[in-house]
Amino acid sequence: MAPRGLPEPVLIRGTGLLGTSIGLGLRAAGADVYLADPSPSAQAVAEDIGAGLAYPGDLSGAPTATGSSGDTGTTPDGTGALPGTVVVASPPDVTGQVVIDSLLRFPGAVVLDIASVKGQIQRQVRAGVVDGVLTEAQAARYVGTHPMAGRERSGPVAARGQLFTAAPWVVCADQDTAPQAVAAAEEIAQILGATVHRMSAEDHDASVALISHLPQIAASLVSSRLQETPAASLALSGNGLRDTTRIAASDPQLWVQILAGNAPDILRILYGVREDLDRLITTMEDPTAPGARLDIAQLIAEGNAGHARIPGKHGAPPQAFAVVTVIVDDTPGQISAVLQDVGQAGVNVEDLRMDHSAGHEVGMLEISVLPGRKQELMDALGAQGWKVV
Amino acid sequence: MAPRGLPEPVLIRGTGLLGTSIGLGLRAAGADVYLADPSPSAQAVAEDIGAGLAYPGDLSGAPTATGSSGDTGTTPDGTGALPGTVVVASPPDVTGQVVIDSLLRFPGAVVLDIASVKGQIQRQVRAGVVDGVLTEAQAARYVGTHPMAGRERSGPVAARGQLFTAAPWVVCADQDTAPQAVAAAEEIAQILGATVHRMSAEDHDASVALISHLPQIAASLVSSRLQETPAASLALSGNGLRDTTRIAASDPQLWVQILAGNAPDILRILYGVREDLDRLITTMEDPTAPGARLDIAQLIAEGNAGHARIPGKHGAPPQAFAVVTVIVDDTPGQISAVLQDVGQAGVNVEDLRMDHSAGHEVGMLEISVLPGRKQELMDALGAQGWKVV
Known part of the structure; x- marks a missing residue:
């Protein structure tokens, strides 16, 4: 049941939209997940919707190493296992600091973050080594990642385990990164249905x-x-x-x-x-x-x-589809009825948009199809009585 | 059968995408339409797809008034009626010149243009009066309009009579514009299913x-x-x-x-x-x-x-809808099946988008609904086995 290649339990630090969504997705795949957030209410919501259990240890105060050989240790209060993987899902501003804290606090754990800018966090970790805060071996357990998914809403209530389905997930390893850190990051991305893109932090940014x-x-x-x-x-x-x-x-x-x-x-x-x-x-x-x-x-x-250089769906060139526009009334079932006829014509919908303008009770349904199927689809829909534009 | 308030026949000068689409829409409503384009091949395509008949008169050379009392005259060769309305659908650069030519050539006709910038054409017509090229009475028969519709393709082959359905159609009359010119322009917009917006050329631009x-x-x-x-x-x-x-x-x-x-x-x-x-x-x-x-x-x-100030569908505020996202396989019939279940749940689809990313054979169907219906729809789709995000 438990995912291979992913040191467990996974501790997610930060239960906003992304952290909570990662917890939900990992739990659905059978992983053990702990949650920790500075906001007790955000954490409580994340727990309530099943994203993981409250981390039983204490994350406040200066970090003290609480385990020396990874997932065999337990938390100081003895009620939970030490994390094998830490996912830092804090606000971007404090991510670097929470990463360093996690590397110090959990000497056996892989630590990854998911902030949308990678160079500055990598530089903070490297500066930690230069300043003697971190050893090189500690720093090697860190890998920066960026799942490129989001929603129009934020916070744990909006979280969904499927949020990362089909999204790119960038993993920024360098020559110093430990292989097990990269493996854990890529395993999480794969569990959540995302596509791994490897690139340097510089290229990512x-x-x-x-x-x-x-x-x-x-x-x-x-x-x-x-x-x-x-x-x-x-x-x-x-x-x-x-x-x-x-x-x-x-x-x-x-x-x-x-x-x-x-x-x-x-x-x-x-x-x-x-x-x-x-x-x-x-x-x-x-x-x-x-x-x-x-x-x-x-x-x-x-x-x-x-x-023209922006890739289209499934990596296809952007202009590769032809558009068939159907005028639909603004009543329940109309769009479904059109698309049912599209399905019966055996034509796949490559893309779909509603086009409408203020003050009208009709809409234009724009159906993108392979260019070779366009005429056939227009004929089929026309024969069913649809107004095809 | 023939539309009221629209002096016929209508002569459309310029058979690109918009001119040809106007012809198709007017013909479908029973109006008599003539077509004229400097490009014989563009005009032939427009005729072939039924946008109107070739104008039997000669539009080359300096304009000479070919009728003095409107739609009772005939073309010089005696085979056709003089236009009661001229729609100038030329490229924007030459629109002003074709408008003035039309006002001079057809003393009884209402003349309107459909170019997307209005002030410069109005100024050209006014300059014609100042320069003595046009009388004030001739200039009064002109009204500038702008149908705000388009397609990703151009040319008469892409033309559709339904192109203007639900689109705004701006009519820019001023205190000098003859009421019958405004009436003819608004009649055309209404026949084609567009919504008339009256404003000055300055406000439009x-x-x-x-x-x-x-x-x-x-x-x-x-x-x-x-x-x-x-x-x-x-x-x-x-x-x-x-x-x-x-x-x-x-x-x-x-x-x-x-x-x-x-x-x-x-x-x-x-x-x-x-x-x-x-x-x-x-x-x-x-x-x-x-x-x-x-x-x-x-x-x-x-x-x-x-x-936040951009109006949404039917003039609703932009953030007024809640989004339900459903994960669909990329096979024919999947989207239709989802929307059929949406229809059966009795929930109206306010907006619709496909969200997908390169390299994946699944897509996210984003269904916008009234916020009060969101939970109900999520429950209904979940009960049907859909992955609702």
């Missing part, structure tokens, strides 16, 4: 600066401009604005920690954005000047080129 | 600069940064990046015309964006300085505030 932090900043910058907009203007909003700003509803406190923690990588990208923006502004200040139109077209074309 | 042109620029700026990104970084891409950049695949030639045509309104917004970006860059250059973190949090919080 440069990647997320571009694919996660830049989109967040762009969405916030665009949304910020909407603060004073008349309602009549916003009533014209379409999916272009909605898509571009969807992630702008993010938590400021979390994002301060992420952006400040990855400042150098993000800055490198923002300098490039500012250069492009300055060029566009200069061009648009005199749009009839020679070359001005070419410059504007160039910006859009460069966006085309970059956009 | 300021609105679209914010809700359409700024998102396009932001998506292009973000996507442009992806041009040199290693594939291993892009493999981590999630819906945040995909959503933020979805519209970056737009046509550079079309967008040059749109952005150059609305430069002053867009510039006003871009100055604000540059100010925010400069502030963010300065802050991130020294993220440990006093107040730096507050500054970053402020940017995200301002994005929250702006984002």
Whole structure:
């Protein structure tokens, strides 16, 4: 029943959305899980929904090694086994400190964290070695990871064991990392249904600066401009604005920690954005000047080129699917009825979106299919009486 | 059969995606439609798919008035009636010129255009009056409109009569516009299933600069940064990046015309964006300085505030729906089966998204429902054996 390769019990430090979700997923796979959170109420919720048991030891005060040979020890009060694996799921700001605390406190345990910026934590651990706080052997038991999953809500109540299904889970080992630390991290990712991506902390941080932090900043910058907009203007909003700003509803406190923690990588990208923006502004200040139109077209074309590199579903190229749009009434069962007919036509739905606009009681269901199946699907749906656009 | 309030026949000048779609929709409603496009092949496609008949008159050369009392005249060759309404669906760059040509050529006709920037065309028509090219009475027969619909593809082959269903259609009349011009424009919008929004050309252009042109620029700026990104970084891409950049695949030639045509309104917004970006860059250059973190949090919080103002479906507030996520296999019929169970539970689907990531054969179906129905739906789907996240 218990997962192989994962030293147990697993102690999860931090029972927010991610920590609690990891606990739920590991428990579902039969692992022994302890939970600890500085907030007793957050911890109680996580326990109540079955993410693990309260850690019976005391994690307050300066760390003292409480076991010397890993999973054979017990907690000081004798009621529980010492953790074989510690998952640090604290807020990004304090993650490095909790990692070091865990390495000192549990000399036999593998320690991994799940914060979304990796370089700064790795540097904190290395600095611990330089400063003599940690031995090299202690530091080697640490491995940084980043499960790239989230929800629109936070906190343990929103936690789900399936949160990581099909999500990328980055594991940032270096030449000093102990093999059993990497093995434990990858085992957790696999148990939770995620895909392991191995890369250096430097490559990870440069990647997320571009694919996660830049989109967040762009969405916030665009949304910020909407603060004073008349309602009549916003009533014209379409999916272009909605898509571009969807992630702008993010938590400021979390994002301060992420952006400040990855400042150098993000800055490198923002300098490039500012250069492009300055060029566009200069061009648009005199749009009839020679070359001005070419410059504007160039910006859009460069966006085309970059956009075309984003991989699609299952790694397919982004434009690989054809879209069939069906007009549906806004009543229960309509969408299901369309998709039932799609299924009966034997055509697989590669992607799906509802497109609607304010003030209408109909919606457009956009069904992405393989291009070779498009006409067949349109014919089949048309024959069933659907309005296919 | 023929629509009331719409002077017929309708001549559509320009048979691209929008012109052809308008033709299809008007024909479906029983209106007489003529088509004319400088490209014989584009026009032939539009005719073939039933968007209207070839205009029998000659539109080349300098305009000469070919009718003096509206829809009672016939074309010079005597084979067709003179248009009662002219819809100018030319590329934005030449729209003003084709509008003036149409006002001169058809003294009895209402003339409307559908270009996505309105001020510059209105100014061209007014300049025509000042320069003595047009009389005030001729200019009064013009009304600018903007149907806010589009597809990922262009050209007449992609045209659909239902393209405008539930879309906003802005009508920009001023105090000089003839009532029958406004009536004809609004009749067309209604026939095609769109919602009429009346506003001045100035308000329209300021609105679209914010809700359409700024998102396009932001998506292009973000996507442009992806041009040199290693594939291993892009493999981590999630819906945040995909959503933020979805519209970056737009046509550079079309967008040059749109952005150059609305430069002053867009510039006003871009100055604000540059100010925010400069502030963010300065802050991130020294993220440990006093107040730096507050500054970053402020940017995200301002994005929250702006984002919260975007109206949702049917004008509802954006965060009004709760999301139930169901894990589905990537096989035909799975999504339909889920939604059938949703329908049987009597819960209406307010919005729908597929969420998937590269390399996985499962997907997450995100179903938005009214918050009061969420638990009930989760229970119902769980009872049917679905993995509800």
